[in-house]
Amino acid sequence: AQTVTQSQPEMSVQEAETVTLSCTYDTSENNYYLFWYKQPPSRQMILVIRQEAYKQQNATENRFSVNFQKAAKSFSLKISDSQLGDTAMYFCAYSNGNTGKLIFGQGTTLQVKP
Amino acid sequence: DTGVSQNPRHKITKRGQNVTFRCDPISEHNRLYWYRQTLGQGPEFLTYFQNEAQLEKSRLLSDRFSAERPKGSFSTLEIQRTEQGDSAMYLCASSLVRGEKLFFGSGTQLSVL
Numbered sequence: 734a735q736t737v738t739q740s741q742p743e744m745s746v747q748e749a750e751t752v753t754l755s756c757t758y759d760t761s762e763n764n765y766y767l768f769w770y771k772q773p774p775s776r777q778m779i780l781v782i783r784q785e786a787y788k789q790q791n792a793t794e795n796r797f798s799v800n801f802q803k804a805a806k807s808f809s810l811k812i813s814d815s816q817l818g819d820t821a822m823y824f825c826a827y828s829n830g831n832t833g834k835l836i837f838g839q840g841t842t843l844q845v846k847p
Numbered sequence: 848d849t850g851v852s853q854n855p856r857h858k859i860t861k862r863g864q865n866v867t868f869r870c871d872p873i874s875e876h877n878r879l880y881w882y883r884q885t886l887g888q889g890p891e892f893l894t895y896f897q898n899e900a901q902l903e904k905s906r907l908l909s910d911r912f913s914a915e916r917p918k919g920s921f922s923t924l925e926i927q928r929t930e931q932g933d934s935a936m937y938l939c940a941s942s943l944v945r946g947e948k949l950f951f952g953s954g955t956q957l958s959v960l
Contacts (some may be wrong), residue, residue: 737889750946766946778890778951785946824889831902833878833945837889 739838754810757826766828773821851952869953872941882938
């Protein structure tokens with residue numbers, strides 16, 4: 734069975750600084766997708782970034798980028814120029830692309846301090 | 848595109864009562880998912896529909912839980928004889944193509960007293 738592990742329950746960063754959230758996963762599949770979702774206090778799940786496993790190039794969305802290490806089964810999220818609005822819980826998620834269902838990690842609570 | 852809609856937003860019920868939640872996915876999305884999330888934890892998969900067919904059910908979905916998606920449009924999740932352990936946020940999500948992102952609704956927060 735596939736699993737997703739986020740080993741950092743809580744993190745904090747100063748506004749305008751850079752922070753990296755860690756995620757590891759376990760799968761025997763070769764084709765799959767990885768996601769980072771953000772859940773602010775409103776509890777609305779918002780997609781931050783998506784990575785296709787067959788693509789070697791790391792995905793980037795504005796201030797958000799990933800470091801995808803397929804052999805190590807690692808998928809970290811880097812947030813540059815952190816903003817107060819980035820304060821939220823962040824979830825790493827895996828999809829095998831078959832059913833499309835997501836398997837989520839336990840989450841990392843990120844607080845951006847002014 | 849009005850997004851994924853879930854009703855009600857909040858539900859308070861007494862232990863032993865039945866409750867039903869509704870999810871309206873984005874209109875052209877044929878895939879629909881239900882998740883359960885307790886505070887401070889990641890969402891846990893419950894079940895998945897492709898059109899009107901329920902293709903996968905988690906072991907978390909006990910006999911007291913049932914989900915339907917008649918005509919492949921909206922979906923309902925019913926919990927019979929609710930227990931305090933059922934208290935959670937129930938999230939619905941939809942997608943068009945496998946591997947693409949899931950669009951989530953705002954969830955239904957259930958409190959069982």
